[in-house]
Amino acid sequence: xxxxxxxxxxxxxxxxxxxxxxxxxxxxxxxxxxxxxxxxxxxxxxxxxxxxxxxxxxxxxxxxxxxxxxxxxxxxxxxxxxxxxxxxxxxxxxxxxxxxxxxxxxxxxxxxxxxxxxxxxxxxxxxxxxxxxxxxxxxxxxxxxxxxxxxxxxxxxxxxxxxxxxxxxxxxxxxxxxxxxxxxxxxxxxxxxxxxxxxxxxxxxxxxxxxxxxxxxxxxxxxxxxxxxxxxxxxxxxxxxxxxxxxxxxxxxxxxxx
Numbered sequence: 079x080x081x082x083x084x085x086x087x088x089x090x091x092x093x094x095x096x097x098x099x100x101x102x103x104x105x106x107x108x109x110x111x112x113x114x115x116x117x118x119x120x121x122x123x124x125x126x127x128x129x130x131x132x133x134x135x136x137x138x139x140x141x142x143x144x145x146x147x148x149x150x151x152x153x154x155x156x157x158x159x160x161x162x163x164x165x166x167x168x169x170x171x172x173x174x175x176x177x178x179x180x181x182x183x184x185x186x187x188x189x190x191x192x193x194x195x196x197x198x199x200x201x202x203x204x205x206x207x208x209x210x211x212x213x214x215x216x217x218x219x220x221x222x223x224x225x226x227x228x229x230x231x232x233x234x235x236x237x238x239x240x241x242x243x244x245x246x247x248x249x250x251x252x253x254x255x256x257x258x259x260x261x262x263x264x265x266x267x268x269x270x271x272x273x274x275x276x277x278x279x280x281x282x283x284x285x286x287x288x289x290x291x292x293x294x295x296x297x298x299x300x301x302x303x304x305x306x307x308x309x310x311x312x313x314x315x316x317x318x319x320x321x322x323x324x325x326x327x328x329x330x331x332x333x334x335x336x
Contacts, residue, residue: 080107080277081147081246083128088142089306090120090127092135097123099306101142103296105247110269110278112288112315115298116335120307121281122251124298128279129165129249130158146246163191166245170252172232174224174239180207181220183235187243202242209275210238211268230261237268241276248272250280254287266291285331289319297327 083105090098098120105111113121126132127140130151144151151161174183184203188194194202203220207213212234216227224235233253240248250269254262269278269291282288288295296312311324322328329335 079246080275082107083247083277083279084143084145085128086143086145088124088127088140088144090123090132090140091138093137096306098127098298099308101309103309103312105277105279106294107277108273108275109293110273110280110291111312112292112295113279113281113298114283114285114288114295115307115310115330116300117283118307119298119300121298123307125249125251125279125281126167128247129167130161131167133158163187163243164245165247165249166240166243168233168236168240168248168250168253171256172229172236174227174232174235176223176225178224179221180216180224180227180235183224184238184242187239191243203238206238206242207235209241209272210234211264211271212238228261230257230264233257233261233265234268237265237272241272245276247277247279250278252281252283255283262287285319289315295319297322297324297330299326299330 086102088101089096101124113125115121123132128144132138132140140152175186178186181203184206185199188199188202204213207216212231215231227235254265266287272278292315294312295315295318297310298307299310300307311322311327318327319331
């Protein structure tokens, strides 16, 4: 079940360094929200706070609130591992488990989270591969290594692995930056289909991609060198790209900096 994200007053640190400061936003369920902005402005850091991956980094900590519907993901007694089951992540570079088959890659999270009969696993793996538009390409070689697939197929395999555990939210950190144009188009089409089931947040350096795939776009920027990243504005994607309310957003989108 896709869920709404409400972030309020979120600041993230690496040790004493403040990476992002005082970010508040809402992400609607069953929608795609894109984060854009120059390198180093905290987009990926912020994305990682949404499933508590940020605190895996030594010295990583967060102040503020991330609500998933009615639950504060940073509330006392909340297990970060269960948060990461609920809020899945797809990384910049495809990272299939190299020693595992295609089938085992998709089933990996399921096996960690519970016990399933073989027939149940087979059904979920098939459903997940179909959901990632990969089933027809791999159905006859499920026992072959996942690492043997092409880059675009590996990224769709990682998406299948992420959706197999039925998360409420899917985070994607530049999922197409390592892919060729045809694979990129396949992932973009897939994102459009997946938002029927999931709340999706994507970081992208490709502004045309943000314009193509997202319903809302958030622009992040730095006040200066060594300053924390901040959310400058968030709005409907069409408005951000045609009539943003902040000059810095227009300057970035028109290529004056970044």
